[in-house]
Amino acid sequence: xxxxxxxxxxVLVVNCGSSSVxxxxxxxxxxxxxxxxxxxxLGSDEAVAHLTTxxxxxxxxxGAGTHREALxxxxxxxxxxxxxxxxxxxxRVVQGGSRFPASVRVDDRVLADVVDLAALAPLHNxxxxxxxxxxxxxxPDLTHVAVFDTxxxxxxxxRAYRYAVPTRWYEEFAVRRYGMxxxxxxxxxxxxxxxxxxxxxxxxxxRLVVAHLGNGCSATAVLGGRSVDTTMGLTPxxxxxxxxxxGDVDPAxxxxxSSRTGEDVHELVRQLNSDSGLLALSGLSNDVRALTSxxxxxxxxxxxxxxxxxxxxxxxxxxxxxxLGGLDALVLTGGVGENAVGVRAxxxxxxxxxxxxxxxxxxxxxxxxxxxxxxxxxxxxxxLAMVVPTDEELLIARDxxxxxxx
Numbered sequence: 001x002x003x004x005x006x007x008x009x010x011v012l013v014v015n016c017g018s019s020s021v022x023x024x025x026x027x028x029x030x031x032x033x034x035x036x037x038x039x040x041x042l043g044s045d046e047a048v049a050h051l052t053t054x055x056x057x058x059x060x061x062x063g064a065g066t067h068r069e070a071l072x073x074x075x076x077x078x079x080x081x082x083x084x085x086x087x088x089x090x091x092r093v094v095q096g097g098s099r100f101p102a103s104v105r106v107d108d109r110v111l112a113d114v115v116d117l118a119a120l121a122p123l124h125n126x127x128x129x130x131x132x133x134x135x136x137x138x139x140p141d142l143t144h145v146a147v148f149d150t151x152x153x154x155x156x157x158x159r160a161y162r163y164a165v166p167t168r169w170y171e172e173f174a175v176r177r178y179g180m181x182x183x184x185x186x187x188x189x190x191x192x193x194x195x196x197x198x199x200x201x202x203x204x205x206x207r208l209v210v211a212h213l214g215n216g217c218s219a220t221a222v223l224g225g226r227s228v229d230t231t232m233g234l235t236p237x238x239x240x241x242x243x244x245x246x247g248d249v250d251p252a253x254x255x256x257x258s259s260r261t262g263e264d265v266h267e268l269v270r271q272l273n274s275d276s277g278l279l280a281l282s283g284l285s286n287d288v289r290a291l292t293s294x295x296x297x298x299x300x301x302x303x304x305x306x307x308x309x310x311x312x313x314x315x316x317x318x319x320x321x322x323x324l325g326g327l328d329a330l331v332l333t334g335g336v337g338e339n340a341v342g343v344r345a346x347x348x349x350x351x352x353x354x355x356x357x358x359x360x361x362x363x364x365x366x367x368x369x370x371x372x373x374x375x376x377x378x379x380x381x382x383x384l385a386m387v388v389p390t391d392e393e394l395l396i397a398r399d400x401x402x403x404x405x406x
């Protein structure tokens with residue numbers, strides 16, 4: 001890709017988690033990956049990197065030092081490869097609070113804000129900050145850009161983001177709904193608008209519900225390209241049933257369980273994040289593929305998990321149409337949304353009252369049939385459902401290039 005100054009190259013995209021990091025070298029114009037890398041179990045004796053290039057994949061042990069030391073070693077290994085010129089470095093950051101309604105160039109103040117906002121996302125923002133620090137140390141001459149999961153949802157009206165809790169919680173502790181998966185929702189809603197343009201639907205008034213379904217799940221109401229409501233809240237725990245997260249639950253459950261077990265709120269929240277969702281309902285797995293197979297073999301827990309998952313997802317999708325005043329398209333994305341034929345079929349069956357009727361052949365083809373929009377519902381004048389693959393790394397790369405020379 002060539003930028004405005006005629007330079008060609010790619011963007012290094014960094015997605016740093018608490019014990020893993022994903023790296024990719026992405027062409028912002030084509031989405032082509034020159035390299036991708038997954039570092040796992042960082043900070044432990046078992047830390048390892050899986051690096052994939054055109055010549056194949058190889059595994060490299062990483063040192064058992066600090067998180068930052070492992071990251072710096074990993075970045076050094078990546079940069080030793082034959083790469084196109086790097087135009088900049090884009091970082092995924094989970095929580096931007098209300099301070100960051102858009103992607104920004106990283107400086108010391110932005111980095112300090114990312115660390116400060118870790119109170120709202122302790123598992124994520126500290127790791128994101130570590131990734132930024134390591135990459136800035138290794139690549140000090142490149143522009144670094146922070147792309148926030150929460151930024152896309154900063155267009156939500158107050159009626160959508162406020163909780164009905166004591167006002168001082170909001171004013172003093174920033175307790176409100178922020179939403180997550182914003183990079184995915186922004187990319188997919190933009191792509192859906194492009195695909196639907198030939199059908200005569202006006203992008204400026206297009207009413208979409210985007211359902212990002214994977215191990216983590218969220219749905220967003222997108223009106224004319226802007227998020228107006230979403231299912232995740234202060235943290236990624238609110239909303240849909242997920243792989244290991246509970247989704248919506250009565251807060252009084254914490255008091256009840258704590259009074260019986262003596263476990264504190266931190267432990268109970270950990271269980272809601274890590275021991276709940278599809279895993280808890282099925283007693284088997286958080287993997288939809290495994291659950292689909294087990295349910296077909298008569299496993300009652302697997303069948304129940306999938307039923308609860310699709311029922312709750314349908315309730316949220318239907319509820320989000322209130323924010324839109326109707327529905328033009330339901331857009332399905334994420335690992336489950338893009339690949340799980342049975343889950344999509346169950347979801348559409350529960351949304352038939354909205355005019356969404358499955359086309360079994362198109363659904364079985366994951367929307368990659370003759371319809372260029374990726375439609376998986378029967379043709380008609382009403383709303384449709386479509387499958388649109390997400391590409392968060394490409395969106396991060398494009399945001400980075402836009403800000404490199406800003």
